[in-house]
Amino acid sequence: xxxxxxxxxxxxDPELKYTQSGKAVCKFTLAIPDRFNKENTNFIDCVTWNKxxxxxxQYLKKGSKTGVVGSIAIRSYETKDGKKAKAxxxxxxxxxxxxxxxxxxxxxxxxxxxxxxxGDDIPF
Numbered sequence: 301x302x303x304x305x306x307x308x309x310x311x312x313d314p315e316l317k318y319t320q321s322g323k324a325v326c327k328f329t330l331a332i333p334d335r336f337n338k339e340n341t342n343f344i345d346c347v348t349w350n351k352x353x354x355x356x357x358q359y360l361k362k363g364s365k366t367g368v369v370g371s372i373a374i375r376s377y378e379t380k381d382g383k384k385a386k387a388x389x390x391x392x393x394x395x396x397x398x399x400x401x402x403x404x405x406x407x408x409x410x411x412x413x414x415x416x417x418x419g420d421d422i423p424f
Contacts, residue, residue, distance in 0.1 A: 316357025
């Protein structure tokens with residue numbers, strides 16, 4: 301089984317690009333604080349594809365709280381100076397936008413929680 305479930309904040313704006321065949325690919329990095337040591341933060345690279353990539357590129361931005369579900373992938377590549385290197389990434393299968401929209405925030409803690417009633421409407 302290879303499954304990762306992560307929640308964190310974007311370190312920078314996501315990078316949305318298209319392959320030569322026209323597939324959307326979006327890369328971003330999540331900052332995930334260590335729950336046992338608040339001074340330690342893990343930075344996890346994530347990759348999304350197709351419609352999920354387009355949505356991530358359109359709606360995510362630096363600081364966005366985001367949840368991802370995906371698989372851990374290790375890829376090999378060659379650096380500019382010819383050395384072999386490896387990168388660990390999450391291939392995102394599910395993406396959750398966890399930062400609320402600015403317009404959907406209630407003005408106070410009580411807004412939208414019900415309606416005022418007079419004594420005749422109370423059933424007891």
